[in-house]
Amino acid sequence: MTIENPVEILLVEDNPDDIEMALNALEQHHIANRILVVRDGAAALDFMFSRGAYSGRDKQTPRVILLDLKLPLVDGLEVLRQLKEDPRTRAVPVVVMTASREEQDLVESYRLGVNSYIVKPVDFAQFTRAMRTIGLYWLLLNELPTP
Amino acid sequence: MIIVTFRILPPWRSEKWPRWIAFIVVAFGFAATLFLRQALVARERAHVARGLELSGVMAERALAARLETEFLALARMARRWEVRRPTEAEWQADAQILVRGDANLQTLAWVAASLRERWVVAREGSGAFLRLEGPRRAALERARDQRAMTVSHVFDLEQGGKGLLVAVPIFESDDIGGFILGVFPLEEILDAFVRMDSESGYAVAVFDDGSEIYRHGDRRYEAARGYEANVALPGRTWRLRIWPEPDLLSEMRSPLPEVTLAAGLLLTLLLALTILFTRRAAHRAGKPADEITEREQMVQSLQESEAKFQAILASTVDAIVTIDERGIIETFNEAAEAIFGYSAEEALGQNVSMLMPSPYREEHDGYLQNYLDTGRRTIIGIGREVAGRRKDGSSFPMELSVSEVQLGNRRIFTGIIRDVTERKWWEEEIRTLNISLGQRVIERTAQITTQYEALKREIAERRRAEEALAESQRFLDATLNALSAHIAVLDEKGVIIAVNAAWRRFAEANEGDTGRVGVGVDYLAACRSAAGMGGEEAKRALSGIRDVIDRRTETFSMEYPCHAPEEERWFVLRVNRFSLGDTVRIVASHENITERVQAEERETRIGRILENSLNEVYLFDANTLRFIQVNRGARENLGYGLDELRRMTPLDLKPAFTPESFSELVAPLLEGKQEQIQFSTRHRRKDGSSYPVEVYLQMSFLGRTPVFVALVMDVTKHKEAEEEILKLNEELEQRVVERTAQLEAFSYSVSHDLRAPLRAMAGFSKILMEQHADELSSRATHYLKRIEANVLKMGALVDDLLRFSRLSRKELKRRTVEPVRIVREALEDLEAMREGRRVEIEVADLPRCRADPALLKQVYANLLGNALKYTRRRAEARIRVGASVEDGRTVYFVSDNGVGFDMQYADKLFGVFQRLHRAEDYEGTGVGLALVQNIIQRHGGRIWAEARPDEGAAFFFTL
Structure with a gap:
């Protein structure tokens, strides 16, 4: 997690287990490089808008944001809203990850302009597959992964 | 007794007939016969001539009329033309009708005055042309010159036969503007005319200007027997001859003159012969001897009879007197001598009138003369x-x-x-006796009759009186017995002398016998004894009756209770006095007035109840609306007194109403359209405050006055309670919303917070098994697998539970759905479960229904999922989806041939987490059917199952 390296994936997740599993899944597919993990919504916004702890960082935006909805401080939907409202961050694809199939989350996420949506499955293999699909899709739009 | 003989002598016996008489008779007979015959012939001739003349005149008139009729149509057409000149088409149409309608009109034409222009209409087969030459042109010119309808000379027609032309000038303001021409075939007109007359038997000939133009009949005309007349046609005169045909003549001629002639001659001849024969016979006869002998015998017998007569005359006891025509006595027998006292010598030769007393004597000669003159008998015979x-x-x-x-x-x-002197005397005696006897009989009879009549009258009167008395008695009895009141008649001492049926019945029912109060009982004593036993009422009654008897009052009445053990009774006693001649009678009647008393009491009670009712009761006049009665509840609530209210109307209490709106409100009651109306408003109290009221208003009558009865409820408390309920409901609603939100938050956290650790457990187990397999013993791997399996199961439980809670809360969106389509979608989703299996699924027609399609799909998905799951062990699974109608409701069902279940556990089927099979055998969380039941119940339907272990199960539901 060096600041020097440009961040390709921003993972916003507070649950350490999920972080670990997500990283593991991405690692399995060789896309674990340059991942920045933030543990709450406020940190995610600070990073994206280069303020607070992240002020002064280079303005490079990540290729994709994996965003959990249930977050401390600022919840995922609020993060999504702010990102999609701001012209600077609007173009960054956001994939919402949630354990919930609750309808209002889904509806609200799409209303706010989410790019994709995955429900975190209990089955890890399934999760891994989902992460891979999403990661590949968004990361490889312009660029092949590093071998 | 007198025998008279007379002799007949022929008067002509001594005279002689002259011979020439016979010749005179014959000559006269001939002459008379001839004269008679001539007279008959002359009469016949006159008759024929008269007949001919008559027929002739008639024929003449008929011909004239016939031709006039034929020509009239042309004249009419000309007159029409003068009024308005038609177009050629119009004229043609008009003319066609005329030609077709008139059998005799052959050609009809219009010709202009110049004679150059012409329109022609001809009968079919006649050719539509018209030549105007010869007689035709002459007729036309004559018509123009004489300015009148003209008939032409008869001419030969082109078609054969003779014809005539009729020209009618058309006048156009005094000038001749043209002609209407008609051509008629002569034979047809005249034949038609003769046909009309053919029965008459006359021959007819017509002459025009001396030449014969028509003839009907063969025989030649005989001027002596014919008739001639002129027939005037327009501008022409025809001569008509008519004469009888031979048939007619023979018919008219009678054989009478010839018969007369023959008969007359024959008669004359016969008469002459008769005379001749008679004369010859008389001459030959002379004087016959037989006749003389006969005469002598007759004289002899006459003499004998005269002797007999004399003997009879002498011996008879009756006086016999004969007189001649002058009344002179010719015979006078012995009996006559005895009766009259004259001797025969004295009487004979005398006038019979001496035997008569005056005045008969003087009249007698007159009688006789009268008889002789007139033959009218006065005495004789x-x-x-x-x-x-x-x-x-x-x-x-x-x-x-x-x-x-x-x-x-x-x-x-x-x-x-x-002599009838003696007989007369006896007769007179008998007559006198008879008269006096008759007189006496009449007198006696009259006497008896009078007595009888009087007696009869008396009897009838007495009977009538008795009947009237009995009748009035019966009437009185019937009346009294018909009365429900118990009535007794008392004498002046108070002893009962009569009672009516009601009295008797009452006495029997109450006393057991009529002994104590029946006829002959002292009623006063009975009352006294009752009074003595402490009967306060009896005491009053006693003194009342006494007052009436003693003439202190005329009448007395009192009401009193007389209760029987099982019922309350009231009676009214009325006592009246009346005089019957010198005697005084008292009528005492007791009448049961229980009903009235009870009704009055009820009324009073109801009145009291109403008065004391806490509901407000108002009674007000339907016309003036002024209050008549207002109960206590109302008065206390309003704060008005009754006197104040009686000057007020409902409008004073109900500020929401105007007089107009109030009369509009009560109109249905006044018109009888409604019996009661109910409305809510507010009443204003005297202190100005007001309260909500519920008013029940209806119409009634107080005597004859229409009134309104208003039952008014102060609903202040109701209103408060209503508001309270409203508030509570709102609160409840709020709490439901809050609870729901809590529940949602709960399920949200369940979904997140429960699933997160599971995910971690599953994830890390997986990582261990996949990335660190070489570091693990086979046993460790096995345990890790068990952990993973449990985690997955827990995840499924959590997911189902969440799904259940989510669907339970999901808003029901009903619309008309096609269950068949939903079943198909559900089956598509379940495709995976059928992979590699033999499954036969039969989906019948399912009636449409109103349901939430997503939820109904969930129902079918669960039921079909179960069916597929529990038929897993069958070699061939059979699943049926269908519907039936039971009691008017559609019942949908899903049945299978799976493992089924024991019906004794059926009640656990729909409970959450309830399972009838082991998880090892059939996976599942026990949420599916609970969810299905929840959905069905939210649709207002019902779900139930029927099953047998190892034979299959069927789930039925309604919506």
Whole structure:
């Protein structure tokens, strides 16, 4: 997690287990490089808008944001809203990850302009597959992964 | 008794017939016969001539009329033309009708005055042309010159036969503007005319200008027998001849003159012969001897009979007197001598009138003369009683019978007389006796009759009186017995002398017998004894009756209770006095007035209840609306007194109403359209405050006054309670919303917070097994697998639970759905479960219904999922989806041939987490059917199952 390296994936997740599993899944597919993990919504916004702890960082935006909805401080939907409202961050694809199939989350996420949506499955293999699909899709739009 | 003979002598016997008489008779007979015949012939001729003349005149008129009729149509057409000149088409149409309608009109034409222009309409087959030459042109010119309808000379028609032309000038303001021409075939017109007349038997000929133009009949015209007349046609005169046909003549001629002639001659001849024969016979006869002998015998027998007559005359007891025509006595027998006292010598030769007393004597000669003159009998032949006169001058009654006898040239009158003096005397005696007896009988009879009548009258009157009395008694009894009141009649001492049926019945029912209060009982004593036993009412009654008896009052009445053990009764006692001649009678009647008393009491009670009711009761006049009665509840609530309210109307209490709106409100009651109206408003109290009221208003009558009855409820408390309920409901609603939100938050956290650790457990187990397999023993791997399996199961449980809670809360969105389509979608989703299996699924027609399609799909998904799951062990699974109608409701079902279940656990089927099978055998969380039941119930339906272990299960539901 060096600041020097440009961040390709921003993972916003507070649950350490999920972080670990997500990283593991991405690692399995060789896309674990340059991942920045933030543990709450406020940190995610600070990073994206280069303020607070992240002020002064280079303005490079990540290729994709994996965003959990249930977050401390600022919840995922609020993060999504702010990102999609701001012209600077609007173009960054956001994939919402949630354990919930609750309808209002889904509806609200799409209303706010989410790019994709995955429900975190209990089955890890399934999760891994989902992460891979999403990661590949968004990361490889312009660029092949590093071998 | 008198025998008269006379001799017939022929008067002409001595005269002679002259011979020439016969010739005169014959000559005269001939002459008369001839004369008669001539007269008959002349009459016949006159008859024929008259007939001919008549027929002739008629024929003449008929022909004239016929032709006039034929020509009239042309004249009409010309007159129409003068009014308005038609177009050629119009004229043609008009003319066609005329030609077709008139059998005799052959050609019809219009010709202009110049004679150049012409329109022609001809009968079919006649050719539509018209030549105007010869007689036709002459007629036309004559019509123009004479300015009148003209008939032409008869001419030969082109089609054959003769014809005539009729020209009618058309006048256009005094000038001749043209002509209407008609051509008629002559034969047809005249034939038609003759046909009309053919029965008459006359021959007809018509001449125009001396030449014959028409003839009907063969025989030649005989001027002597014919008839001639002129027939005037327009501008022309025809001569008509008519004469009888031979048939007609023979018909008209009778054989009478010839018959007369023959018969007359024959008769004359016969008469002459008769005379001749008669004369010859008389000449030959001379004087016959037989006739003389006959005469002598007759004279002899006459003499004998005269002797007999004399003997009879002498011996008879009756006086016999004969007189001649002048009344001179010719015979006078012995009996006559005895009766009249004259001797025969004295009487004979005397006038019979000496035997008669005055005044008969003087009249007698007149009688006789009268009879002789007129033949009218006054005395003769009529046996009758007259008076006679004896020689001594005394007169006596005698019976006289007179007969007339013709003796030769003389007439004799015979009188047979009987002295009836003695008989007369007896007769008179008997008559007198009879008269006096009759008189006495009449008198006696009259006497008896009078007595009888009087007696009869008396009896009838008495009977009538009795009947009237009985009738009035019966009437009185019936009336009294019909009355429900118990009535007794008392004498002046108070003893009962009569009672009616009601009294008797009452006495029997209450006393057991009528002994104590029946007829003959002292009623006062009975009352006294009752009073003595402490009966306060009896005491009052006693004194009341006494007052009436003692004439202190006229009447007395009192009401009193007289309760029987099982019922309350009230009676009214009325006592009246009346005089019957010198005697005084008292009528006491007791009448049961229980009903009235009870009704009054009820009324009073109801009144009291209403008065004390806490509901407000108002009674107000339907016309003036002024209050009549207002109960206490209302008065206390309003704060007004009754006097104040009686000056007020409901409008004073109900500020929300105007007089107009109030009368509009009560109109349905006044019109009888509604019995009651109910409305809510507010009442204003005297202190100005107001309260909500519920008013029930209806109409009634107080006597005859229409009134409104208002039952008013102060609903202040209701209103408060209603508001309270409203508030509570709102609160409840709020709490439901809050609870729901809590529940949602709960399920959200369940989904996140429960699933997160599971995910971690599963994830890390997986990582261990996949990335660190070489570091693990086989046992460790096994345990890790068990951990993973449990985690997955837990995840499924959590997911189902969440799904259940989510669907339970999901809003129901009903619309019309096609269950078949939903079943198909559900089956598509379940495709994976059928992979590699033999499954036969039969989906029948399912009626449409109103349901939430997503939820109904969930129902079918669960039921079909179960069916597929529990048929897993079957070699061939059979699943049926269908519907049936039971009790008017559609029942949908899903059945299978799976493992089924024991019906004794059926009640656990729909509970959450309830399972009837082991998880090892059939995976599942026990949420599916609970969810299905929840959905069905939210649709207002019902779900149930039928199953047998190892035979299959069927789930039924309604919506």
